[in-house]
Amino acid sequence: MSTLAENVLAAGAKTRPPMLEKGGYDTWKSRMLLHVEGNENGNMLLDSILYGTFEYKVSTFPANEAMGVAAVTRMQEYKDLSPKEKIRKDCDIKAANIILHGIPNDIYTLLNHKKIAYDIWYMVKELTKVIELTKQEKESKLADEFDRFTSEKGETIHSYYLWFAKLMNDINVIRLKMKPLQVNTKFVNNLQPEWSRFVIGAKQANELHKVSFIQLYAYLKQNEPDVNEVRVMKVRFPYPLALIANTYNPQPSYSNFKS
Numbered sequence: 001m002s003t004l005a006e007n008v009l010a011a012g013a014k015t016r017p018p019m020l021e022k023g024g025y026d027t028w029k030s031r032m033l034l035h036v037e038g039n040e041n042g043n044m045l046l047d048s049i050l051y052g053t054f055e056y057k058v059s060t061f062p063a064n065e066a067m068g069v070a071a072v073t074r075m076q077e078y079k080d081l082s083p084k085e086k087i088r089k090d091c092d093i094k095a096a097n098i099i100l101h102g103i104p105n106d107i108y109t110l111l112n113h114k115k116i117a118y119d120i121w122y123m124v125k126e127l128t129k130v131i132e133l134t135k136q137e138k139e140s141k142l143a144d145e146f147d148r149f150t151s152e153k154g155e156t157i158h159s160y161y162l163w164f165a166k167l168m169n170d171i172n173v174i175r176l177k178m179k180p181l182q183v184n185t186k187f188v189n190n191l192q193p194e195w196s197r198f199v200i201g202a203k204q205a206n207e208l209h210k211v212s213f214i215q216l217y218a219y220l221k222q223n224e225p226d227v228n229e230v231r232v233m234k235v236r237f238p239y240p241l242a243l244i245a246n247t248y249n250p251q252p253s254y255s256n257f258k259s
Helices: 004-011 025-037 042-051 083-100 105-111 117-148 157-173 180-189 193-205 213-221 224-236 240-246
Strands: 058-061 072-075
Touching: 025 042, 025 083, 025 117, 042 083, 042 117, 083 117, 105 117, 117 157, 157 213, 180 193, 180 213, 193 213, 193 224
Parallel strands: none
Antiparallel strands: 058 072
């Protein structure tokens, strides 16, 4: 018996069918059905996809006295089919081939054991639902992480930047859209209080909807020695009035910051 892969190679395809893209199942479905219908014997191909494979039937074959063959009742074979039935049967393989040419490898590997166009069509729909649900779950999880993201007490600006950069990389991988202003505001507003005066300087120096959080990090990094001094003073003078009376009040540096 031929394998599905062998059938695919044997059937071939005159034109490349539309490729299924993540998040675009409904569009792909309508385009694929139009593509299938546009092929030779398109109606039969659609029958294979939407209603199932052609089924052999039990038939009674008459006797042939001249050849000494008695009447027999058995399951049909391909050679027993009428020309129209043979076309319909061939369409099962061609329909499966068309669908398989229009799905990405990650889905194909999950259903390459299927041989019937109807089953493949149904499985693509179900697997797409699972993949889309997984994508939505990832988006929801990362959106929650973004909302909760903040700095830790005593954390270096480099450590804070690395964690934020990793989060943004994960968000970009799943193509979750966020505007630069939203990202940059999150980055600067969740630093510890000792960064507040430098955050104000960063906001004044540049428009947050134009720069990247990487540029903001570079700017804030040069002010870290002053922030560390404020931290030391907080330890020495834990009460606010004593701190105000004794702390050095540095001004944020605006040098070497490119917008």
